[in-house]
Amino acid sequence: MNKVVIATRESALALWQANRIKDLLLNADSKLKVDILGMTTEGDQKLETSLAKIGGKGLFVKELEQAMLDGRADIAVHSMKDVPVNLPKGFCISAILDREDVRDAFVSSKYQRLGDVPKGGVIGTSSLRRESQIRNRFIDLEVQPLRGNVQTRLRKLDEGQFDGIILAAAGLERLGLKDRIVQHLPVDVSIPSAGQGALGVECLEVRQDIVDLLRLLDHEQTRICVEGERSVSRSLGGACTSPIGVYARFSDNHLEMSAFVATPNGSECLRVAGRDENNKSGAIRLSRKLVNELNDMGARELLGGIE
Numbered sequence: 001m002n003k004v005v006i007a008t009r010e011s012a013l014a015l016w017q018a019n020r021i022k023d024l025l026l027n028a029d030s031k032l033k034v035d036i037l038g039m040t041t042e043g044d045q046k047l048e049t050s051l052a053k054i055g056g057k058g059l060f061v062k063e064l065e066q067a068m069l070d071g072r073a074d075i076a077v078h079s080m081k082d083v084p085v086n087l088p089k090g091f092c093i094s095a096i097l098d099r100e101d102v103r104d105a106f107v108s109s110k111y112q113r114l115g116d117v118p119k120g121g122v123i124g125t126s127s128l129r130r131e132s133q134i135r136n137r138f139i140d141l142e143v144q145p146l147r148g149n150v151q152t153r154l155r156k157l158d159e160g161q162f163d164g165i166i167l168a169a170a171g172l173e174r175l176g177l178k179d180r181i182v183q184h185l186p187v188d189v190s191i192p193s194a195g196q197g198a199l200g201v202e203c204l205e206v207r208q209d210i211v212d213l214l215r216l217l218d219h220e221q222t223r224i225c226v227e228g229e230r231s232v233s234r235s236l237g238g239a240c241t242s243p244i245g246v247y248a249r250f251s252d253n254h255l256e257m258s259a260f261v262a263t264p265n266g267s268e269c270l271r272v273a274g275r276d277e278n279n280k281s282g283a284i285r286l287s288r289k290l291v292n293e294l295n296d297m298g299a300r301e302l303l304g305g306i307e
Helices: 012-028 062-070 128-137 150-158 169-174 208-217 220-235 280-296 299-304
Strands: 003-009 033-039 075-079 091-096 104-107 122-125 142-145 164-168 183-185 199-204 244-251 254-262 269-277
Touching: 003 012, 003 062, 012 033, 012 075, 012 150, 012 169, 012 199, 012 208, 033 062, 062 075, 062 199, 091 208, 091 220, 104 169, 122 128, 122 150, 128 142, 128 244, 128 254, 128 269, 150 164, 164 169, 199 208, 220 244, 220 254, 220 280, 244 280, 254 280, 254 299, 269 280, 280 299
Parallel strands: 003 033, 003 075, 122 142, 122 164
Antiparallel strands: 075 199, 091 199, 104 164, 104 183, 244 254, 254 269
């Protein structure tokens, strides 16, 4: 093959991610031609309504997938945290890159730590996962929805609409905005979303030429962790309306994983953790173990009561 077309959303962050994959492909084969097809998705258009009410994160990817089906694009680049845990039939994640910072970041021009925000302070986030954990640990804070691209969210903060906002640290760092972070939230305070901090490349399963090309970008340890995380979320019925977090990492020749399930208001929060062998089989066993533990604690009933 001599040409690859990358489908991407047109936000600054999405374009950065697409160009990152473009550069890696060109470094691997300087004769390859790589074009970028910018698109506006339904999720980008409906900014006044919470994702939970309009269909979830899949709204950010379905137009990109349609472009691949139509033959207008060969691949699509995503933040793995934004990829639904159940891909449409015929699609696959052909590469997951080496993971960057997995943590959530607290951004504020008033306070240096989330714990410094006084009673009644307003925190903005688009994520039910983040909202539930904030409400569980900081019961005196008010959490309000915040949507839009990174620049839009920062502008609303700077205009004084919020005392602080929570964003993914990796996204800020990719955009050269690391200096806006005043606190990286520890993963035991805010367990990340499955796949957070990792870039993934999606393509059609039948495109073996693309699968072979992208294999060189795949990072084995990150894939094991991300697939284990997505397995937990999938088994629990994870969706935009489900406050679920899960994080896996290699540590001391083992794979460690932690997970939580909560109600949106944080009144109930179930947390589990464990470790196993640092390979694909270990990730499968550990993800099943944590799911079983959470269900024994009532996760199925808790999630079933969320509208």
